[in-house]
Amino acid sequence: MNLHEYQARHLLGEFGIPFPAGEVATTPDEARAIAQRLGGGGGGGGPVVVKAQVHSGGRGKAGGVKVAKDAAAAAEHAARILALTINGMPVRKVLVVPAVDIASESYVGVIVDRASQRPVLMVSPAGGVDIEEVAARTPERIHRLTVDPRYGLLAHQATTLGFQLYRELAQVRAAADIMQRLYAAFYGLGASLAEINPLATTTGGEIVALDAKLVIDDNELERRPEIAALRDPAAEAPAEVRARAAGLSFIKLEGSVGCCVNGAGLAMATMDLVKFYGGAPANFLDIGGSSSPQKVVAALEIITDDLAVRAILFNIFGGITRGDDVANGIVQATAQVPLKVPLVIRLTGTNEAEAVAILTAAGFSALTDMDEAVQRAVALAQAPA
Numbered sequence: 001m002n003l004h005e006y007q008a009r010h011l012l013g014e015f016g017i018p019f020p021a022g023e024v025a026t027t028p029d030e031a032r033a034i035a036q037r038l039g040g041g042g043g044g045g046g047p048v049v050v051k052a053q054v055h056s057g058g059r060g061k062a063g064g065v066k067v068a069k070d071a072a073a074a075a076e077h078a079a080r081i082l083a084l085t086i087n088g089m090p091v092r093k094v095l096v097v098p099a100v101d102i103a104s105e106s107y108v109g110v111i112v113d114r115a116s117q118r119p120v121l122m123v124s125p126a127g128g129v130d131i132e133e134v135a136a137r138t139p140e141r142i143h144r145l146t147v148d149p150r151y152g153l154l155a156h157q158a159t160t161l162g163f164q165l166y167r168e169l170a171q172v173r174a175a176a177d178i179m180q181r182l183y184a185a186f187y188g189l190g191a192s193l194a195e196i197n198p199l200a201t202t203t204g205g206e207i208v209a210l211d212a213k214l215v216i217d218d219n220e221l222e223r224r225p226e227i228a229a230l231r232d233p234a235a236e237a238p239a240e241v242r243a244r245a246a247g248l249s250f251i252k253l254e255g256s257v258g259c260c261v262n263g264a265g266l267a268m269a270t271m272d273l274v275k276f277y278g279g280a281p282a283n284f285l286d287i288g289g290s291s292s293p294q295k296v297v298a299a300l301e302i303i304t305d306d307l308a309v310r311a312i313l314f315n316i317f318g319g320i321t322r323g324d325d326v327a328n329g330i331v332q333a334t335a336q337v338p339l340k341v342p343l344v345i346r347l348t349g350t351n352e353a354e355a356v357a358i359l360t361a362a363g364f365s366a367l368t369d370m371d372e373a374v375q376r377a378v379a380l381a382q383a384p385a
C-alpha cells in the first residue's frame, strides 16, 4: 500500500526523523492560511513549498512541487497544483511546508532486496529528483549495505554510510542517526520501501528530511489496522480499488494481453510466457482458487475497461477447482460483460474434457496447451485492428 508524503512524514516523524512542520490543504485558501502560519522568515508568511499529494514519484518534474515566496503565492501555486493530474492521478491535496535553503541533496532509502532476501540500505550523495538516473548512469554513486534483520542497522555501519554522504563529522553523525531511525521505521511499520529524497543539508549546515516515501507490505496490514486506515482509495487506480473489493489480486501493467489466471504462481508463469512469445501482459490477475462466476465477472469487467487490452487470455488449472465450474463461470460472465476483444481460453486439469465441451459449445476457442494458448493470445493482441 502506498502512503502519501504527508502520511509518511508523520509516521517517520514518530521515529524521530526531522521534518520541517507541514500541513495539508485541499483549497488555495487553506494553503494561504497554512503559509501565513508556518511560512519561513520569522513569525510566518515567508517562503513555503507547496507539494502535490499523489501516489506518484517525479512530482517535482511534473510541476507538482513549487516554492512560493509568500502566502499569496502559496495560494496561487496551490490552485495550479490542485488542478493537475500527475501520471494519471488527479491531485486532491497539497502539503504546505516552510521552505528551506538547500545546500546539497542526498538520498537515503531502505528496500527489500530479492537477491539477498534482506533489507538493503541505499545511500547516495547525488540525491534530489533523479535518483533513477543516478542508478542507471552512475551506479558507483549509490552505496548499498545489506542489513542482517537479526541485528538491525548497527551504529558503525550507519556511520560508515554517513561518510559516503558527508565529510563533516557532525553531519555524518546526524545522517547516521537518521539512517538508523529510517531502518527502525521500515522494520517497525512493515514497509517494503522507506525513502528520504532529498535528505537535504541546509545553508546553515543542518540536515533535514524534505520528502518521504513509504510503501507498506499489504501482508502487514491485517495486524496494523491503524496503518491500513490510512489508505486513500480516491488516490488509487480505480481498477485496483475494484479488484480489492472483489477479492482479486490485481496489478495493472503496460502491455496489451489481458491475463485472467487462477493462482499467483500460474499467473506469473503466464506473464513470463506472454513475454517469451513476444507479447506484453496488460496486468497480473489472480482470481484465486474459486471458480465463482462473480469473481470472473469482476475480473472481466476490470480487464475490458483497460483500453490498452487487445486480447484476453484465460489460463486455468483445475485442481480442487473443477474445470466445468470455471467454464460455466466464463460463459455466464461473458454473457454479462460484452467482449470487445478476442478471448483465448486455456483450461486443463480436473474435468477438462467437460470444460472444453462447454466452452466450445458457447463459441470460444478452448485449448489445453499453455504454449499454444499464449502464442495465440499474443498474435491476436498484435494483429492489426
Ligand code: GDP
Binding pocket: 049, 051, 056, 057, 058, 059, 060, 061, 065, 067, 098, 099, 100, 101, 102, 105, 128, 129, 197, 198, 210, 211
Ligand atoms: P518529488 O519530485 O516527488 O521527489 O518531490 P520532492 O519533495 O523530493 O521535491 C522535489 C525537489 O524540490 C527537491 O529535490 C528539492 O530540490 C525541491 N524542494 C523541495 N523542498 C524544498 C525546499 O524546502 N526548499 C527548496 N529550495 N527546494 C525544495
Ligand code: MN
Binding pocket: 128, 129, 197, 198, 211
Ligand atoms: Mn523526492
